[in-house]
Amino acid sequence: MRSELNDLNGRSFDVAIIGGGINGCAAAQHLAAAGYQVLLVERNDFASGATSRSGRILHCGLRFLAPKKNVWEFLRAPGQLWMKLRTAREMAEAQGELYETIRPYLRPMDIALPIYAHQGYSGWHVDIGAALVRLMNRGRSPINYRRWKGVASPHPFVPHLANAEKIRSVVAFNDQQFIWPERIALDACFHAEDLGAVVRNYTSVIALEKRGKTGWQLELEDATGRARVEAAYVLNLAGIEIDATNRMVPGLHNLPPRVRAMKGVHILVKLPDTYRGHGIAGENSLGEHIFCLPWGDYHYIGPTETIYDGDPDKVTPDDDDIAFLKREAQALLPNLPIADVKVELAWAGARPITFDPERPQGKRLPFSIFHDMGEDGARNLLAVTWGIIVNHRATARRIVKNINGVLRPSGTARAINYAPRPAPALRPDSDEVELRAAVVHFITAEQARSATDILCRRTMLFWDNLVTTALLTRVVTAMGEVLDWSESRCTAEMEAFCRYVEEQHRVTLDEKSNYSASA
Structure with missing residues (x-):
C-alpha cells in the first residue's frame, strides 16, 4: 500500500x-x-x-506517405514530403521495436484500402510506399503487402465498397493493434x-x-x-x-x-464471421479517415473528429456521434447492413492535438x-x-x-526494461483464492482504487466483454475485504462501476449475459 x-x-x-x-x-x-x-x-x-480511448492502431507508417490530393504536391512542397517520410520512418521503427518487445500486447490485423480515381495517386505509388516501409521497418514487423487492380481482391470487405467502378486498385497489408494500451x-x-x-x-x-x-x-x-x-x-x-x-x-x-482538443468516438458492432480478423479503411464524407477494424468477434468503427471544449472528465459518446459513424460506415460499405446493427459498446477520447490558429x-x-x-x-x-x-x-x-541539456541527473543510470510485467490472472472463472490474490496485487502493487481501475485497465475483462454483475460483485467484495469497506460502501462501488460503463461506454451490465447496449 x-x-x-x-x-x-x-x-x-x-x-x-x-x-x-x-x-x-x-x-x-x-x-x-x-x-x-x-x-x-x-x-x-x-x-x-x-x-484508454484511442483507436488502438499501431500504424506501420504506410498511411503517412499518402499525399492529400496528388503526388505532385510533394514536388511543390518538398518540406511536406520530408515530414511525411520522417513520420513514416518513425512509425515503422516504433512498430518494429514494439513488435519485438511487447508482442503479447499486440495483435495483427489485415486492412484493405481502396484507391479511387479521384484520390490523385495510383497503386504503384502505394507499392513504392510499402517498399519504403519495409526498408524502414527492417523486417522486424511483417506487413504482408498486396495489391490488386480494380476490385479483383479476395478481401471480404471489398465487394461491399461504394462506387466500385471508380476503384483503381485495392491494397491490403498487416498492421498491428494495441489490444491493451x-x-x-x-x-x-x-x-x-x-x-x-x-x-x-x-x-x-x-x-x-x-x-x-x-x-x-x-x-x-x-x-x-x-x-x-x-x-x-x-x-x-x-x-x-x-x-x-x-x-x-x-x-x-x-x-x-x-x-486543440479533438474528440474521437468509436463504436463496437457485431458483423458476420466472414469479416473476422479483417478491416477496411477509407474516407468519410468530410474527407477524414474512417476505419472498420476487427476486435475479437466484433468490429469497431471510427473515429469522429470534432472540436471538444467541455469537461475533461465527461468526454463521452453521444447519439449524434453514433449516428454519424453508422451513417458514414454505411456509405463506405453500402451493401452491408451497418445502419441497423446493434452498438455493443462505444468509447470517446479527447486527443491533445497541437494548436494552430490556421x-x-x-x-x-x-x-x-x-x-x-x-x-x-x-x-x-x-x-x-x-x-x-x-x-x-x-x-x-x-x-x-x-x-x-539543462539538468544533470542526481542519481546513477540503470538499464531499462520493456518486457511485460508479470500480473496475476483474473478471469470470470477464477476461484476465490485466485481472485482475491489478484485484487490484493492490483490494490497494493498497482494503486487500484476502484472496480473500474481493475476491470477496465488492470485487466482486459471489460474490453473483452467478460464482466457480469456476478463477477463485479465478487471483485468488489474482495476489494471491500482488503480496504475495509462497509456493506454500503461496497454497494456504492458497484453502482459507481455500472454508472461509469453506462456514461462512458453506453452499456448496461447484465446479470445473465455480459453487456446489453443501452438506448
Whole structure:
C-alpha cells in the first residue's frame, strides 16, 4: 500500500511529471532509468484518459506517405514530403521495436484500402510506399503487402465498397493493434517505480509556482490530504489539460493555447464471421479517415473528429456521434447492413492535438511537439502536445535528451526494461483464492482504487466483454475485504462501476449475459 500524501511534504525531485497517460508513464520510466529523481502524478487513474480511448492502431507508417490530393504536391512542397517520410520512418521503427518487445500486447490485423480515381495517386505509388516501409521497418514487423487492380481482391470487405467502378486498385497489408494500451502505460509506470520514481494516481496539482530562476514548487492534493514538493524541472504532459496546467503558473494565465482538443468516438458492432480478423479503411464524407477494424468477434468503427471544449472528465459518446459513424460506415460499405446493427459498446477520447490558429482541427504533423515555456518566463517547464501511443518511447527519449541539456541527473543510470510485467490472472472463472490474490496485487502493487481501475485497465475483462454483475460483485467484495469497506460502501462501488460503463461506454451490465447496449 502506498503511503499517505503528507509523507511527501517537503521532498525535492529532479523532475516532476504532471499527467499519467502513456507519455507521462514512459517519460517517468526513461527519466528514472537515466538517473533522475522523478515524481509522477495523475489526477485520475493512470492511462484512464486518451490512452484508454484511442483507436488502438499501431500504424506501420504506410498511411503517412499518402499525399492529400496528388503526388505532385510533394514536388511543390518538398518540406511536406520530408515530414511525411520522417513520420513514416518513425512509425515503422516504433512498430518494429514494439513488435519485438511487447508482442503479447499486440495483435495483427489485415486492412484493405481502396484507391479511387479521384484520390490523385495510383497503386504503384502505394507499392513504392510499402517498399519504403519495409526498408524502414527492417523486417522486424511483417506487413504482408498486396495489391490488386480494380476490385479483383479476395478481401471480404471489398465487394461491399461504394462506387466500385471508380476503384483503381485495392491494397491490403498487416498492421498491428494495441489490444491493451492501458497495460503498456501501467508497465512503464511501475517499472519507473522499480527504478526509484514516486508515482501516484488520484493526485491533483492544485498550485504550480516558480521558485527562484529555475526551480518549482507544486502543491498536491488527494483524498488523504495535501503536500508541497519541489522540483528542478516540470514536465506538463496533462493531455487536453496542458493549457489549464500552464495557466496555473502566476503570470502565465493569459498564455495562448498550445492544445486543440479533438474528440474521437468509436463504436463496437457485431458483423458476420466472414469479416473476422479483417478491416477496411477509407474516407468519410468530410474527407477524414474512417476505419472498420476487427476486435475479437466484433468490429469497431471510427473515429469522429470534432472540436471538444467541455469537461475533461465527461468526454463521452453521444447519439449524434453514433449516428454519424453508422451513417458514414454505411456509405463506405453500402451493401452491408451497418445502419441497423446493434452498438455493443462505444468509447470517446479527447486527443491533445497541437494548436494552430490556421488549422481549426489542429496541426496533425509532426507528432510530439515540445513547447519550452522558458520563452514565456517559465524556465524548466516543458509541455508536449500530440504525443501518440505509437511513438511514446521515442518521445520519452527526446524528453530525456532535452532535460539532460539543462539538468544533470542526481542519481546513477540503470538499464531499462520493456518486457511485460508479470500480473496475476483474473478471469470470470477464477476461484476465490485466485481472485482475491489478484485484487490484493492490483490494490497494493498497482494503486487500484476502484472496480473500474481493475476491470477496465488492470485487466482486459471489460474490453473483452467478460464482466457480469456476478463477477463485479465478487471483485468488489474482495476489494471491500482488503480496504475495509462497509456493506454500503461496497454497494456504492458497484453502482459507481455500472454508472461509469453506462456514461462512458453506453452499456448496461447484465446479470445473465455480459453487456446489453443501452438506448
